[in-house]
Amino acid sequence: MGKIAFVFPGQGAQHPGMGQELYEQFPAAKKVFDLCEQVRPGTLEQCFAGTMEALTETRNTQPCMLAVELAAAAALEELGVHADMAAGFSLGEIAALACAGAASVETAFRIVCQRAAFMQEAAEQVDSAMAAVLKLPDGQVEALCAPYAHVYPVNYNCPGQVTVAGLSEELKPFLADVKAAGGRGVPLKVRGGFHSPFMASASERLSQALAAYDLRTPAIPLYSNYTGLPYEAAELKQNLALQVCHPVRWQGSVAHMIAQGADTFIEAGPGKTLCGLIGRIDSGVRTFAVETAEELRNAVKEAAAC
Numbered sequence: 001m002g003k004i005a006f007v008f009p010g011q012g013a014q015h016p017g018m019g020q021e022l023y024e025q026f027p028a029a030k031k032v033f034d035l036c037e038q039v040r041p042g043t044l045e046q047c048f049a050g051t052m053e054a055l056t057e058t059r060n061t062q063p064c065m066l067a068v069e070l071a072a073a074a075a076l077e078e079l080g081v082h083a084d085m086a087a088g089f090s091l092g093e094i095a096a097l098a099c100a101g102a103a104s105v106e107t108a109f110r111i112v113c114q115r116a117a118f119m120q121e122a123a124e125q126v127d128s129a130m131a132a133v134l135k136l137p138d139g140q141v142e143a144l145c146a147p148y149a150h151v152y153p154v155n156y157n158c159p160g161q162v163t164v165a166g167l168s169e170e171l172k173p174f175l176a177d178v179k180a181a182g183g184r185g186v187p188l189k190v191r192g193g194f195h196s197p198f199m200a201s202a203s204e205r206l207s208q209a210l211a212a213y214d215l216r217t218p219a220i221p222l223y224s225n226y227t228g229l230p231y232e233a234a235e236l237k238q239n240l241a242l243q244v245c246h247p248v249r250w251q252g253s254v255a256h257m258i259a260q261g262a263d264t265f266i267e268a269g270p271g272k273t274l275c276g277l278i279g280r281i282d283s284g285v286r287t288f289a290v291e292t293a294e295e296l297r298n299a300v301k302e303a304a305a306c
Contacts, residue, residue, distance in 0.1 A: 002263030003084035004303060006076070006099050007278070008069045008092030010248075011062065011190050013271030014055045019068035020048045021293040028078035029071035036067040036109050043067055056189055058123060062091045062116035063109065069095040069269035070105055072290045076268065079300045085230075085262060087223035087253050089274060090155075090194065091115070093243065099268075101219035102236060111240075114209045118202035119244065123192025125201075127168045130154070130190050131175060134161055136183035144177050154195035155248040158280040163248075165193030199245040207241035221260065228252030254281045266290055266299055 022029035023044070036043045040063055046054060047064045054060055069092060073083075088096035091112060098108035128150075133141050138153070141162040145151045151166030151174050166174060175185035192198070217233040224231050226239040228249030254265075254277070267274045267289045275287035288299040 003261040004081065004264045004266060005257050005262040006073055006083035006086045006096070007265055007267050007274050008073075008086075008088035008095035008099070009065070009267060009269045009271055009274050010088070010090030010092050011058070011065065011194075012188050013269070013273050014061050014065055014189075015270060016048075016050055016052060016055065018047055018064070018270045018291065019071055022068070022071045022075055022291075022296070023048070025293045026071075026075035026078060026296070028074040032071040032074045032105055033067055035106055036063070036070070039106060039109050040113055056191060058120035058191060059116045061190075062112050062119075065091060065269060066095055066109060066112045068291070070098060070108065072268035072296065073099050074105075075296055076266065076290065076300065079296070081266070081300050081303045083220060083266075085221040085223070085257055085260065087257065088225075089250055090225065090243070090248055092269065093225050093240065095269070096222055097215070097218075097236075097240070100222035102216050102222060102231075103213070107213055107215075111210065111213060115202075115206055115244070118205045118209075119192060119194060119199060122199050122202040123194075126193070126198055128165060128193030128196075128198050129168050129171055130163055130165045130188040130193060131171060132157070132161060132163045132186045132188060133178050134184045134186065136160065136162075136178065136181060138162055140181065141178075141183075144174065144181060148174055152193075152196040153247060154193075156251050158251050158277040160280070161277070163188065165196040165198065167193070195244065195246060195248055197245060203241050203245040206244055207237070210237040210241060213237075221257075223253040223257065225249060225253070229256060250277065251281055254278050258282050258285060264288070264303060266303070
């Protein structure tokens with residue numbers, strides 16, 4: 001029998017109104033949202049009625065996204081769908097931390113609030129941005145980055161898609177090189193060059209902050225962005241900090257989960273980005289996005305039919 005993996009998205013999928021249906025229709029989701037609101041007043045207002053401009057600020061994006069992700073996972077669990085393994089993309093890894101039992105919901109939310117503040121402050125020190133490079137192999141993207149002093153491949157998403165981070169002034173000619181090579185560059189809705197050396201100060205500050213938290217051995221396999229492999233308990237704090245300024249090995253994580261028996265992936269949170277990436281990594285697995293009440297009930301129904 002196949003296994004179910006819960007996966008949690010990163011920045012870029014945020015939008016006004018996200019999570020409101022979950023809050024209104026599922027008690028477990030409401031409980032999560034209410035806890036997040038207690039820790040960070042204004043979170044509900046930003047999720048349900050905030051402007052896109054406000055939600056694109058990193059210090060808002062990450063806590064709001066995490067609240068929706070944790071609420072969606074709680075609703076799935078409430079309806080009897082349980083994860084056999086978990087992974088998250090960038091900030092989504094903090095949601096996966098809670099899903100795997102390595103941290104409480106409150107601890108995960110407090111961590112992401114600090115992470116978001118550190119990353120926004122680091123981003124404000126330099127004019128940087130990110131773009132997804134499509135239709136080119138990883139090695140070619142790396143070769144195109146090499147002549148630029150401050151353009152880095154940072155997210156290995158799926159075959160034919162690598163995200164880069166760089167100084168804004170260098171990204172423009174870099175993307176022209178991508179087009180000339182037959183690829184396509186798509187700017188991302190983030191304000192900073194994340195998972196790159198630009199985030200070194202944020203990584204160091206997060207490492208210091210994590211020392212104050214009690215993290216437990218995951219109860220199910222929890223995948224690390226930094227290595228693309230399941231966490232060892234001793235690596236949790238170190239790798240959570242390192243992933244902030246190092247590439248996300250998403251394709252490797254998904255391939256490993258599939259090799260370990262995952263055949264159903266449920267993306268808990270806003271958007272369907274991870275479902276698309278997973279489908280390109282292996283078209284033979286099933287993917288479900290869960291943000292709305294209808295999507296959640298459909299995922300529960302399909303999971304029960306396995």
